[in-house]
Amino acid sequence: MAKLVSNKQVILRDYVSGRYPTESDMYVKTSNISLKVPLVQGQGEGPRNVVLVKNLYLSCDPMMRFLIMDTSHYKMSKYDYCTPGSPICGYGVAKVLDSSNPEFKEGDLVWGLTRWEEYSFITNTESLIKIQHTDVPLSYYTGILGMPGKSAYAGFFEVCTPKKGDYVFVSAASGAVGQLVGQFAKLAGCYVVGSAGSKEKVDLLKNNLGFDEAFNYKEEHDLNAALKRYFPQGIDVYFENVGGDMLEAVLLNMREHGRIAICGMISQYNLPEPQGIKNLLQIAFKRLHIHGFTHRDYDHIVPKYLDFVLPYIRQGKVVYVEDIVEGLENGPAALVGLFTGRNFGKQVIALAHQ
Amino acid sequence: MAKLVSNKQVILRDYVSGRYPTESDMYVKTSNISLKVPLVQGQGEGPRNVVLVKNLYLSCDPMMRFLIMDTSHYKMSKYDYCTPGSPICGYGVAKVLDSSNPEFKEGDLVWGLTRWEEYSFITNTESLIKIQHTDVPLSYYTGILGMPGKSAYAGFFEVCTPKKGDYVFVSAASGAVGQLVGQFAKLAGCYVVGSAGSKEKVDLLKNNLGFDEAFNYKEEHDLNAALKRYFPQGIDVYFENVGGDMLEAVLLNMREHGRIAICGMISQYNLPEPQGIKNLLQIAFKRLHIHGFTHRDYDHIVPKYLDFVLPYIRQGKVVYVEDIVEGLENGPAALVGLFTGRNFGKQVIALAHQ
Incomplete structure (x- = not known):
């Protein structure tokens, strides 16, 4: 015993x-x-x-x-x-x-x-x-080597189908998944902007994680205007982590044939009921593709992902x-x-x- | 002159x-x-x-x-x-x-x-x-041979990627596009249910257009319950023509990996502002694919579509x-x-x- x-x-x-x-x-x-x-x-x-x-x-x-x-x-x-x-x-x-x-x-x-x-x-x-x-x-x-890494890799490369030069927006960009999506977007030759909830996080995104731009969503009273400032040409790829007002504003700023990968909507999880999103007609007007996904459908890519990311980690080219x-x-x-x-x-x- | x-x-x-x-x-x-x-x-x-x-x-x-x-x-x-x-x-x-x-x-x-x-x-x-x-x-x-026909064909076959046996739901099903989507779904071996706004339209869908089932949405005070009745297994493909409450209820009844083709949202066009849709987290939970589309992106399929549909029209196998x-x-x-x-x-x- x-x-x-x-x-x-x-x-x-x-x-x-x-x-x-x-x-x-x-x-x-x-x-x-x-x-x-x-x-x-x-x-x-x-x-x-x-x-x-x-x-x-x-x-x-x-x-x-x-x-x-x-x-x-x-x-x-x-x-x-x-x-x-x-x-x-x-x-x-x-x-x-x-x-x-x-x-x-x-x-x-x-x-x-x-x-x-x-x-x-x-x-x-x-x-x-x-x-x-x-x-x-x-x-x-x-x-980076677990569930969030797998989510970022599958969500960005498999769901968002990024092309070099795409304008990419990531919300909750300093989080477990977002910080990787931004770095992967740079590796893919995209222009990437992230949103986060403090000055320190915004500085991290710009100074340490290689984002082209970043902004503190808590200091923007008009998210639509903020996105227009950072994406005068519009957004090709949105990696959605937050939902709510940000999604509403993003829909107005997507380019035709844009892609939205829905990883999560953290702003909605603690509300008595979720916020209603009004700009869904933009999906038809702009012929958007919106895909929900979960890492659980991507067990098969783990070996490929590790082969991809481990060298970058060892070389310090992707940080976490x-x-x-x-x-x-x-x-x-x-x-x-x-x-x-x-x-x-x-x-x-x-x-x-x- | x-x-x-x-x-x-x-x-x-x-x-x-x-x-x-x-x-x-x-x-x-x-x-x-x-x-x-x-x-x-x-x-x-x-x-x-x-x-x-x-x-x-x-x-x-x-x-x-x-x-x-x-x-x-x-x-x-x-x-x-x-x-x-x-x-x-x-x-x-x-x-x-x-x-x-x-x-x-x-x-x-x-x-x-x-x-x-x-x-x-x-x-x-x-x-x-x-x-x-x-x-x-x-x-x-x-x-059938113009813009609505092209929309139905492209939207159903190209956007919804139907498989034999799929459970298909079409709203505004007796309309210019919906009546075709239902008939195309039957040709593709799907189970298809339509919603419309009167008893006469529902009878048309069931008795003349080959829909497996149809219901009058105006007589359903709980659209979620209505969809559960017609789709106890859930919906694989939703062809969206109406938006609003119907979309809200459909999201709750989609199956995992379901596809939604957004052709239009007629219930929203005349409102001071569009209704907010709350069930969008279902997109993530069920890994849904939502695609907006327009016939204008599908000029190239017109010859293929005519080759497909004209024989059916001549044989009376697709009616309009x-x-x-x-x-x-x-x-x-x-x-x-x-x-x-x-x-x-x-x-x-x-x-x-x-």
Whole structure:
């Protein structure tokens, strides 16, 4: 019988719908856990496909907003949703301590869907990907080398079908996905402008991430006018992360045959009901293509993406800005902060470094 | 010097914005016209590329709503817009009486953009297409063989990329375009449901046009529930003609990877401002593809479309329902009636039969 160790957890108190989440929607609790994949009573063998991991880095992602709400109105397939009274679920980087799944063994490093706790039994191992490259920061597998990186690569190159010289606009441009879309757009020979919510973020975009221009949307009382200023010729490609007023203004500024990739609409997630968008006739007038997408449809491009991005990372030609807080107990504030823009770059929670 | 003949015209009184057009927005006037392409004074030859036509059939199309409004808010390229004090412009079928354009000669039958008057000088001849097949009703070149037919064919086969067995929904399904989309969907092996605004139109769809099901949207107080009733599996393809509440409900009922072709949004054209659509997050959740399109991008498919549709017309396998009123003076009521659903099928105004 393996010894019990304490297991700190962040528990969802209750579903959060129609409002901003707060720290008090979660609480920290300490349980005990046996660091062995458990034997099934009376059968003499462990259940199959269970992986016990030590969580190293946990990821704060806007899409987690849907995992903590009552999703009867939103039908999203294939996700593990959070349950009140259980730990928050989300992406993370972890080390395998024990496994009854032949694909994973003790010592493996993995990224995928896990739980907000020090140690997790993962039974749904479909999302777990073994980490092969450890010469880059492990935390990158919550960001540039994980789900957000895959989203940026698939969303920009596969969904937006960019051409050299295209005018590209990215909202939430200093976020986990946006900062990559902007850099990928520059690599593709596009002109790229980003919007973000503070002077510091705008400076980051222009001075460190290679955006041609950037603006603070909170200081623009007329987003339509702001976009006309930065895109006098109009926008060919819009990478949509925010929705609401920004989408409304973008529609007025799209060029004919423009493409909009809808990755997310973070401005809408905490409202009692979403804002109505009025400029949809522009889709017909300008023959726009609007595609919703999710990284989950692009598992097959991960090897190609890693071949593409790892050399750029190693050469310093693509950079990645992380906002790392230490300690699980700081997780609730970090997650809540995503929705007020408190994070500066990709929000990560570090639990242990190996 | 050619003799002058009288030329009855329907004149736009003033731009119509933010409300339903009424008959009194137009008036009938009689001018005189010389039935010869005029000579340019002192040069001894006529201006090039002018075609004088006798208008035979005029087309009432929802898109004409944009031609009679002040379009500073709506940027649509390449159209001839109406000017207050001048005849309404729109599509029609006409016979060439005289021409200084070498591509057209006296006696040619053409369809394309013309004016609401008995005789027109057409200087912008780009939209004119010579009619080659006269064993079908000439009026069909305002509908099934003209702009609406091209829109239905391009929109359904090129934009919606239908597959056999797809669940297809068409709004304004008894209209000039919708009635064709439904029939094309059946030819493609799809299951197709249409919505329309009266019992008679619903009966037409089910009994004469081969739709699998149809419903009267005016009798449904919950469009979401209606769509769930007709599409318990969800919708793969939505051919959008109406916008507003119907689009809102459709978004909730789309299947993953569904396609929406936006042909028009007639419910929105007469409002002070368009309705806001709230369910756009469904685009991301379900990875929808939404494409605006216009027939103007599909000139190249006209020969292919005629090869496809003419045999079906001759065999009676595709039918086309027209609502033909006689006389230019009945034009304003016919045009206005489009926006209240008065028309039963494609609305045409017959001026002369040859």
